[in-house]
Amino acid sequence: MELLNSDKKNKVLQSMINIIDAKRSEIIAENKKDLDAFKRDDQALYDRLVVNEAKVDDMIQAIKEVKAQEDPVGKTISDRTLESGLNIQNKTAPFGTIMIIYESRPDVTIEAAVLAFKANNKILLKGGKEAYHSNVVLEKCWHEALAENDLDKTWIRLMHINREETQEFLRNPTEPLDLIVPRGGERLIQFVKEHAKCAVLISGRGNNFLYVSKTADWAKSISVILNAKTEKISGCNALDKVLIDKNIPNYEAKVKELASVLENANVEIIVDKDIKSVLSDKEEVAGKEVWHEEFLALKILLAEVDGLDQVIEMINEYSGGHSASIMTSNKAEAEKFMEQVDSAAVYHNASTRFTDGGQMGVGAELAISTDKLHHRGPLGLKQLVTNKYYVFGDGHVRV
Template identity: 75%
Template structure:
C-alpha cells in the first residue's frame, strides 16, 4: 500500500467517528443478535462480546485518541554521515499487511484497525463467529469512511471465512502477510506459529501471579488481590494465582482472612501447598496443569512458598509472562523481584489490571505483547512500525 499523508489518514478517522455516532443504534442492534445467539456458559467471553452505549463511546474515544497522536511513520531514528560522505538515515516504516485473529471483542475491530491504518498498514481482521453481526457492521462503517476520502476498502478488511478456511489461509496465504497477531488460546497460538510464513507476535494470554512477601502490608495485599481478581475477570490482566510466603506474621489467620474476603466477592478458591492444610474446606488442585491455566472466571489459586527464590522460580515456570506482582514494604526485595521476573509488566504494590494501553499512557492498543521481539507490553501506535535505512551516496562503491 502507498504511503498516505497524515491529513488523509486523520480525515478517514474523523469520518469514522462521525459514522459510528450516526450508526450507534444500528451497531448496538447488530450486537444484540450476537448476544442472543451466544451461549452464556462462558461469562468472560460474553462480557467481551457486549456492545452498549458505553462501549460505542469507547470506540469513538479510541479513534479520537489515535487521530490526535503524532504520525509514527517516517520519523528519523538516526542520521549519520560517514567519513566517506555516505549519508545513512534510519526511519520508521510501516509493516505492510497485518493479520489479527481474535475472538468475541467487537471493539478490537475498531482499535486494531485504527492503529494499523494510522501507522499506514493494511489490516486483515479475523474475528470470532460469535461476533459476526457486530463485526460486519463495523467493517461497513470503516469502508464508508475510506470511500468518503477516496481510498480503497482494501486498507481494512474483515475476513469472512470460517475456522478451517482460516487455517488454510495461514498455510497458503493468498496475499502477502508481514505480521500476524493471534489473540487467543494456546492451540491457536501454536497453530499460527507452526504454519505462519511471516513474523508472529504473541498476545492475549494472562495467567498472572501475585506474590505476598513476608514483608508485605496485609491491608495493601488484600486490596490489590481483590481488585486484580474481581475488577474484570475477562481481562488478560486479571489475577489467577497468589503465592504467600510462609514466614508472613500471623500466617494462618491471614490466610483465613483472605479466604473470607474471596468468599464475600464470590470468588472460588482452590489451594495447594501449606494453604491446603489451613483451608481444609477448599478444593485442592488435582494436577500440575492448573498452574499454567488462565481462569477467566471468579476463581483463584492460593498457595504457599517458603522463600522469595521459590516464588520467583514458580512464577517464571508457570506464568503467561504477561503481568506479575509483588506485595512488599522492602524496596530492595521489590527491585530484585522486578528484575528477575520474566513478564511484560512487573508491579510493586499495585494491581495487574493496569497492564492496558490506556492506563499505561500508550492509548488504544492492538494487543498486549508477551513476546520479546519486537516489543513487549501494550502494542500502541508507535509499536506498529518497523524501520528502514535510507542510504544516500554519490557513486560510492565499497572497496
C-alpha cells in the same frame, strides 16, 4: 504500499468517528443478534462480546486518541554521514499488511484497525463467529469512512472465512502478509506460530501471579488482590494465582481473612497442599496443568511459599509471561522480583489490572504482547512500525 499523509489518515478517522456516532443504534442492534445467539456458558467471552452505549463511546474515544497522536511513520531514528561522504538515515516505516485473529471483542475491530491504519498498514481482521453481525456492521462503517476520503476498502478488511479456511490461508496465503497477531487460546497461537509464513507477534494468555512477601502491608495486599481478581474477570490482566509467604506474621489468621474476603466476593478458592492445612474445606489443586491455567473466572489459587527465590522460580515456570506483582515494603526485594521475573509487566504494590494501553499511557492497543520481538506489553501506535534504512551516495562503490 502508498504512504498516506497524516492529514489524509486523520480525515478518515474523523469520518469514522462521525459514522459510528450516527449509527450507534444500528451497531448495538447488530450486536444484540450476536448476544441472543450466544450460549452463556462462558461468562468472560460473553462480557467481551457486549456492545452497549458505553462501549460505542469507548470506540469513539479510542479513535479520537489515535487521531490526536503523532503519526509514527517516517520518523528519523538516526542520521549520520560517514567519512566517505555516504549519508545513512534510519527511519520508521509501516509493516505493510497486518493480520489479526481474535475472539469476541467487537471493539478490537475498531482499535486494531485504527492503529494499523494510522501507522499506514493495511489490516486483515479475522474475528470470531460469535461476533459476526457486530464485526460486519463495523467493517461497513470503516468502508464508508474510507470511501468518503477516496480510499480503497482494502485498507481495512474483515475476512469472511471459517476456521478451516483461516488455517489454509495461514499455510498458503493468497496475498502478501507481513505480520500476524493471534489473540486467542494456546491452540490458535501454536498453530499460527507453526504455519505462518511471516513474522508472528504473540499476544499471550494471562495466568498472572501475585506474591505477598513477609514484609507486605496486609491491608493493601487484600485490596490489591481483590481488585486484580474481581474488577474484570474477562481481562487477560486479571489475577489467577496468589503466593503467600509462610513467614508473614499471623500467617494462618491472615490466610483465613483473605479467604473470607474472597468468598464474600463470590470467588471460588482452590489451594495447594500447604494452604489446605489452614483452609481444610477448600479443594486442593488437582495437578500441574492447573498452575498453567488462565481462569478467566471468579476463581483463584492460593499457595504457600518460602521466600523470594521460590516465588521467582514458580512464576517463571508457570505464568503466561503477562503480568506479575509483588506486595512488599522491602525495596531491594521488589527490585530483585521485578528484574528476575520474566513477564511483560512487573508490579510493586499494585494491581495487575493496569497492564492495558490506556492505563499505561500508550492509548489504544492492538494487543498485549508477551513476545520479546519486537516489543513486549501493550502494542500501541508507536509499536506498529518497523524501520528502514535510506542510504544516499554520489556514485559510491565499496572497495
